[in-house]
Structures are given as C-alpha cells and as structure tokens.
Amino acid sequence: MILTTNTTIAIQCSQCGELEFHALSLFAFSRQGRKNLHCGCGHHLMSVSSRNRRQFNVTYACAYCGETHYLKLTHCAIWGKEALPLACPDVGASVGYIGPKQKVTHACHEREKSIGDLAMELGYEEEFENPEVMLWVLDHLHRLTRQGDLGCACGNHQLTFELLPDRIELYCEYCEAVGVIYADSSDNVRQIEGIDSIYLEENKTWLINSPLRGQHVSRTIEEEKKWR
16 A cells, blocks of 8 residues: 655635645644645745644635635545645635646646637637637636636626627626627727726626727616627
C-alpha cells in the first residue's frame, strides 16, 4: 500500500485574481496542526487545520462572492486520487482544486478554457457577422465571470448567454433582466473593453455598447418578445 503524503492546492486569489499553486504535505500537521497559505500579493488564501490528521477543517477566501467558505474533509479527500473542487455555493463554480498535481493542473486548464475557444470548437464562429470581434467579446465576458464581475443586481451570477450573428444577449432567468452587447464591428470592442463589471437590472433591457450605451430601456413583456 502506498501512502500519499503530498497534495497540490490551486486557488484563485480573491484579492488580485491570480491562480496560485501550493504544495501541501501531510507532515505539515505533525506539530502545529494548521497550515496557512498566502498569495504572492500577500493576501490570505486558505487555512487547513487538524488535531488528529484524520479530519481537516478547510477555510478559503472566495474570488467570486468575496465570502469565506468552510469545508470539513477527511485525509483521503485531500490526499486522494482525484482533484477535489473548491466551490462557491452562490455562483456554482470552482475557485480552485485540491488533489494530485497532474489532475489539479488539468482541471485548472479546463477551467481557464475561454468561451471563445469553446465557440470555435463547436463551429459557431461561422455563424457570426464578425467572428474576431464576437470571440473577443466572449472572452472579455468570460474574464468578468471569473472575477465575479458579471451578474444581475438581483443576486444571480449565472446569466444565460444567447449568441446571435451580430450580438450577445444576456438573460437573468430570475428577474427577466436583459443585457444586449453588439459584436459586429471593431467599434464594439472599443466600447466594451473599458467596462470592468456588468450587472443587469430587474425588469430592464440594457443596451450595453450600442449608440445608446448605458441607457436602460423599459419594455412590457409583449414589447420585449416582439423586440427579440
């Protein structure tokens, strides 16, 4: 029987947004019983503590919602054979992983795959009026999502994307808010590249980067269906 005593932790810093990798040894708990991990920027990332090296209490700062999350894990979960996600329960996404180095690295690679890459793999770029602009805008939205800066004022951070030939439409399924981002010319890139957060508003349609950029347009449900 082989006893694994080293594991890898990858977690996105809630302060600077960098993805940090740390090695964690089981022997680190032989005396102190607690291991604190910090980002290169100095921000606290995670604490792992144990009294008996069988049960471990894990706390980590969430890059998505800004709160601190707690897990109670067994030795086998931390020093196991699979990459264990460090999830944000509010957003439903992982801010990092614990597990074997190779599997953690692979999980992080998949997590960082851009929406633009996925669109190209699925062949959607052939449907766009300006594929280069559309893929750039998709990647920009992906970055905002990773940073926790894309969502709705109602609290929903899992917006629905609809890709159309000339634009992207964002929908909040909880309050029916809508955001429209045009992506058919280089002007659209200049209009949106300086936007560092996007939050839709309840019962509003927001033309995010049109000539009416920033203007909220109120519509009735019937008008909205006709407009779409």
